[in-house]
Amino acid sequence: MFRTALRNVLAHKARLLMTVLAVMLGVAFVSGTLVFTSTISDAFRTSSQKSFDHVDVALTPPSPDGPPGTRTKDSRLDGKTLDTVSRLPGAASVTGTVDGFTGIGDKDGKLIGSGESRGSNYFPGKDGKDARYPLKQGTAPTGADQFALDAGTAAKGGYHVGDTVRISADGPVRQQKLTGIFTTDDGRVAAGGSLALFDTRTAQQLFGLSGGYSQIDVEAAAGTSQAALQQAIGKALPKDSATTITGKELADLEAKAIDHDMEGMKTALLAFAAVALFVGIFLIANTFTMLVAQRTKELALMRAVGASRRQVTRSVLIEAFFVGAIAGVSGLAAGIGIAALLREVLNGFVAKFPEGPLVVSPSTAVAALGIGIVITVLAAWLPARRGAKVPPVAAMNSVHAVATTKSLLVRNILGALVAGIGTASVVVATSVYEGDDTSKIMLGGGGMLLLVGVFILTPLLSRPLIALATPVLRAFGISGLLARQNALRNPRRTATTASALMIGLTLITGMTVIAGSTQKGIDKMAVDALKADYTVSMQGNTRLPTTAEKAVREVPGVTALTPLRAGMATIGTGSAARQPTELTGVDGARFGSLVRLDISEGSLGTLRGDRVLVDENTATNKGWRAGSRLPVTFEDGKKATLTVSGVYKGNEMLHGVFLDNRTLAPHQKDISDKQLLVKMAGGATDAHKDDLIEALGKNPAVTVADKKDVSSGIASMFTLLLNMLYGLLAMAVIVAVLGVINTLAMSVFERSQEIGMLRAIGLDRRGIKRMVRLESLVISLFGGVLGVGLGVFMGWAVGQLIGAHLPTYELVLPWARMGLFLGLAALVGVLAALWPAFRAARLNMLAAIKAE
Numbered sequence: 102m103f104r105t106a107l108r109n110v111l112a113h114k115a116r117l118l119m120t121v122l123a124v125m126l127g128v129a130f131v132s133g134t135l136v137f138t139s140t141i142s143d144a145f146r147t148s149s150q151k152s153f154d155h156v157d158v159a160l161t162p163p164s165p166d167g168p169p170g171t172r173t174k175d176s177r178l179d180g181k182t183l184d185t186v187s188r189l190p191g192a193a194s195v196t197g198t199v200d201g202f203t204g205i206g207d208k209d210g211k212l213i214g215s216g217e218s219r220g221s222n223y224f225p226g227k228d229g230k231d232a233r234y235p236l237k238q239g240t241a242p243t244g245a246d247q248f249a250l251d252a253g254t255a256a257k258g259g260y261h262v263g264d265t266v267r268i269s270a271d272g273p274v275r276q277q278k279l280t281g282i283f284t285t286d287d288g289r290v291a292a293g294g295s296l297a298l299f300d301t302r303t304a305q306q307l308f309g310l311s312g313g314y315s316q317i318d319v320e321a322a323a324g325t326s327q328a329a330l331q332q333a334i335g336k337a338l339p340k341d342s343a344t345t346i347t348g349k350e351l352a353d354l355e356a357k358a359i360d361h362d363m364e365g366m367k368t369a370l371l372a373f374a375a376v377a378l379f380v381g382i383f384l385i386a387n388t389f390t391m392l393v394a395q396r397t398k399e400l401a402l403m404r405a406v407g408a409s410r411r412q413v414t415r416s417v418l419i420e421a422f423f424v425g426a427i428a429g430v431s432g433l434a435a436g437i438g439i440a441a442l443l444r445e446v447l448n449g450f451v452a453k454f455p456e457g458p459l460v461v462s463p464s465t466a467v468a469a470l471g472i473g474i475v476i477t478v479l480a481a482w483l484p485a486r487r488g489a490k491v492p493p494v495a496a497m498n499s500v501h502a503v504a505t506t507k508s509l510l511v512r513n514i515l516g517a518l519v520a521g522i523g524t525a526s527v528v529v530a531t532s533v534y535e536g537d538d539t540s541k542i543m544l545g546g547g548g549m550l551l552l553v554g555v556f557i558l559t560p561l562l563s564r565p566l567i568a569l570a571t572p573v574l575r576a577f578g579i580s581g582l583l584a585r586q587n588a589l590r591n592p593r594r595t596a597t598t599a600s601a602l603m604i605g606l607t608l609i610t611g612m613t614v615i616a617g618s619t620q621k622g623i624d625k626m627a628v629d630a631l632k633a634d635y636t637v638s639m640q641g642n643t644r645l646p647t648t649a650e651k652a653v654r655e656v657p658g659v660t661a662l663t664p665l666r667a668g669m670a671t672i673g674t675g676s677a678a679r680q681p682t683e684l685t686g687v688d689g690a691r692f693g694s695l696v697r698l699d700i701s702e703g704s705l706g707t708l709r710g711d712r713v714l715v716d717e718n719t720a721t722n723k724g725w726r727a728g729s730r731l732p733v734t735f736e737d738g739k740k741a742t743l744t745v746s747g748v749y750k751g752n753e754m755l756h757g758v759f760l761d762n763r764t765l766a767p768h769q770k771d772i773s774d775k776q777l778l779v780k781m782a783g784g785a786t787d788a789h790k791d792d793l794i795e796a797l798g799k800n801p802a803v804t805v806a807d808k809k810d811v812s813s814g815i816a817s818m819f820t821l822l823l824n825m826l827y828g829l830l831a832m833a834v835i836v837a838v839l840g841v842i843n844t845l846a847m848s849v850f851e852r853s854q855e856i857g858m859l860r861a862i863g864l865d866r867r868g869i870k871r872m873v874r875l876e877s878l879v880i881s882l883f884g885g886v887l888g889v890g891l892g893v894f895m896g897w898a899v900g901q902l903i904g905a906h907l908p909t910y911e912l913v914l915p916w917a918r919m920g921l922f923l924g925l926a927a928l929v930g931v932l933a934a935l936w937p938a939f940r941a942a943r944l945n946m947l948a949a950i951k952a953e
Contacts, residue, residue, distance in 0.1 A: 128432025133439030144457030177313030191325035201308030206801030216294030222304035239281035249281035269802035410489035417485035429473025520554025531901035559596030584875035599884030610892025622910035633778035644773030663688035689761035703727030703747035716751030735768035841933035877934035885926025
């Protein structure tokens with residue numbers, strides 16, 4: 102039986118090659134995902150470990166003490182701490198680090214870098230060099246108007262030593278002379294960020310750490326362990342003056358953070374790999390059904406000469422094992438190539454990853470081989486079982502068993518029950534629950550049951566849906582009518598083939614509906630929430646300098662302006678006072694003319710004195726309502742009582758607690774703005790935007806955005822995500838194409854006699870080709886219609902949950918794209934029919950008529 106199985110594998114090379122391709126694509130996706138995530142994680146981990154090579158113990162400022170929301174200490178380490186640590190016998194070298202946001206402008210004034218934009222200090226050691234930043238060109242910065250730049254950012258900006266560069270270091274734009282270009286192992290720079298270096302005194306002044314440091318790194322002397330050095334530092338410094346951590350602990354924390362960040366990407370990619378494998382199962386089952394059908398007489402003869410059912414089943418499963426093993430090995434090789442390609446593509450369009458070798462772990466190899474074998478054997482089990490049931494008397498004829506009426510009835514009842522339960526679960530999730538975890542679980546589970554139920558029902562659905570194409574098929578004469586009959590001849594096989602395409606198009610359509618509808622909701626939110634023409638903000642989640650508000654006020658045409666100023670306070674008494682609450686200070690007199698808040702309780706009015714506005718979620722969680730009086734402790738420790746004048750429906754742009762800046766500012770030590778809202782006479786125009794940019798000194802880190810810019814910025818993220826999904830789901834469509842080819846090939850094989858007779862009575866080769874192509878087209882469009890329909894339903898359901906968090910969400914049906922998807926399904930059908938149609942047309946009519 103083993104030799105028989107091996108002979109059968111080699112006897113059907115072309116058809117088994119398609120099965121190998123189907124399994125290989127799924128395995129390649131899984132192994133490619135594992136290799137890619139392992140490679141990127143290892144590259145980031147290696148890069149971060151290099152940056153800790155000279156760090157045995159790191160000191161950071163202690164956490165602020167006192168009541169929550171207050172600040173009693175500066176967040177810095179002073180020079181005395183550095184001097185104390187430098188004198189310790191176990192410290193070989195000590196480096197004081199100063200960090201802050203620094204944006205680098207290109208020659209057009211735009212921010213360089215796709216990652217984190219940072220500034221730090223060049224801290225020379227005894228040899229006059231900073232080991233962390235080897236200079237590639239030029240010299241280290243020594244004056245207030247000098248700086249050094251990492252080589253990657255310098256290359257992007259086209260800068261050379263001696264150039265004058267526009268930068269923004271925690272605020273106003275500055276003109277700095279580039280004195281040096283350096284290299285670094287910093288993972289954030291390798292990931293596409295930028296790093297500018299100043300001399301220590303300049304960096305301290307720029308980042309508000311005069312005479313202090315944001316971190317102190319200590320390298321241990323020979324013979325001193327990290328733990329011993331950490332202990333010695335703890336004894337030498339006053340209690341609670343600094344927090345210490347060893348270099349190993351830093352590296353471990355960084356590695357955990359990297360693994361955590363990569364987990365989401367790995368899960369998403371593996372989910373699409375699972376889809377490709379799931380679709381591949383249909384193709385594998387179809388292929389082995391075909392092979393068993395072709396060998397009905399052979400299997401019956403084996404039974405007649407004494408082979409048991411178990412032996413026949415085993416022979417088919419051995420074939421599947423060989424196919425799966427070949428697919429697993431080839432899929433692993435293809436997966437390595439996919440990982441390399443994915444890294445290059447994402448490097449160019451999404452983010453910059455550190456350099457490093459491709460990492461292929463033993464577990465990845467085992468997973469690839471195991472998945473290939475297990476998926477193939479499981480998919481082949483049912484055809485193997487059916488083949489084993491072939492009675493010996495079948496050796497006397499070539500009649501193939503067809504599905505009985507009873508079996509189809511049981512299938513239809515089961516499919517209706519499963520689909521009904523799935524639909525009910527989805528509807529309940531969208532109507533009873535408000536986007537919580539329960540609704541997500543019910544929606545996901547219900548969606549899967551609905552897909553399975555529709556798959557089971559596809560033989561029943563195929564008849565009425567394919568019948569709709571009858572008027573069109575009649576236009577093609579006898580070829581069209583024969584194509585319709587052939588598509589309905591074996592409803593199970595037609596349904597299995599269409600289902601492969603249906604699953605891919607369900608996901609594609611669903612994601613398109615969700616993305617388009619969400620974007621529409623965001624556009625509406627931007628229009629509904631803002632009366633202001635422009636928002637002004639800093640990149641990198643940093644605060645605007647206080648000079649920005651003054652500069653904008655002086656721009657001709659500005660009719661209203663308010664800063665959104667961040668503050669912290671504790672509100673309430675008892676346990677509620679343990680959780681600090683973020684406050685947003687505004688110009689109370691102008692705020693109402695710059696925003697459009699949906700007030701659900703109380704009124705907006707004019708914010709002044711002790712009046713505050715609160716969003717609904719905060720009010721509900723805290724038990725507040727209009728008129729509530731709130732005891733408050735500001736960050737300077739002073740107390741007051743505020744009154745809720747209104748409760749509004751918050752959104753992603755406007756939420757939290759608003760109060761007048763004149764109430765908040767006296768309690769703040771450092772005043773900075775998160776954002777400016779600006780209204781101008783004549784509305785948003787290119788000229789007004791240019792005036793604002795000019796007034797802000799053409800600061801590369803400052804963004805001036807109108808409502809369209811706000812929406813476009815968010816839309817670009819959706820577009821990028823959607824394009825990635827289209828690329829990933831293309832894998833499932835490719836597998837579906839192979840499935841259609843296999844189905845048509847099986848159809849041609851089973852109808853060899855019929856095709857020979859048609860040729861003999863006058864149907865020419867062109868008619869035969871047209872018949873096969875139309876059959877393929879009908880099957881593909883059947884799967885396309887089901888996929889688009891299910892995708893719209895699932896997109897609507899997910900949108901109901903999104904609407905619970907985005908009140909402006911509005912369902913948008915992308916008719917043009919749905920038409921494109923149906924066109925794609927038709928193209929799949931046409932392409933898949935090329936080889937089977939050619940083969941059918943080339944059959945020798947006499948040989949075909951004689952075939953059994």
